[in-house]
Amino acid sequence: MKLEIINESHSEVFDALVDGVRSFNREHLGPETSKPLATVARNNEGEIIGGVSGRTIYNNFLIEVVWVHSSARGTGLGKQLMEMALEQAKQRQCQCAQVDTLDFQAPVFYQKLGFEIAGEISGYGDGPARFFLAKVL
Template sequence: MSDLEIRPASVDDVPTIVAMLADDPLGAQRESPDDLTPYLVALERLAQDPLQHQIVAVRDNRVIGTLQLTIIPGLSRKGATRALIEGVRVHSEERGSGLGAQLIEWAIAESRRQDCQLVQLTSDATRTDARRFYERLGFEPSHIGFKMKL
């Protein structure tokens, strides 16, 4: 699909990104597409941090996918740098097209380019289709995750 552009997200992309984040049962509970203010503030913070990459996939001038890639320097694993993939979303009309795999492939390539030794991601335990998708791409379930709301 050579007509696909992957580029940094812009302020103009925020409404579409938020709509994609909210377009499933989990996202519908935690996202607020009617108030974009916190998302715009967050995008500004991301844009100022060179270790953060909020990207969008664009085809025919339409945003159809997004993800966030975070580069994390660390001491563990002999000072390894790792990459964290979060917020992977594909527009509902594009699901099943291979776009999700292209987004993950971009994230892996960018992680290699930035000398990361490990790529990790999380997915909600209720997202069984997502789990199968990530396993098909070569990711292995390896940890139990914990969260604490603040």
């Protein structure tokens, strides 16, 4: 056995680790049904000004990133994008949506959409607290 540290992006290593996890999951949950799911808003010039991106897998919607341009914040765009994504997740038979966020980002935004805090990691030193939220669909 040889142990090593890799301090750069390495797709071969990442892919091998993901393949290992998927194989293990298949033993317990059956075939993976992971599908990307994103909702996007564009301005009149076609530039992305907001969106939600994640994937549905094993009847869960794993939200990986949510962003709205500063010029569109407070307009309800984020809520619209989230509602569209959550509706699509329901159509895919998802039973739960999951997201994590930092304390200065959007925990209150998600709570207004019906997400509940499932866990919290307090900030250490100057670091922010991190919230893990879930919503039954």
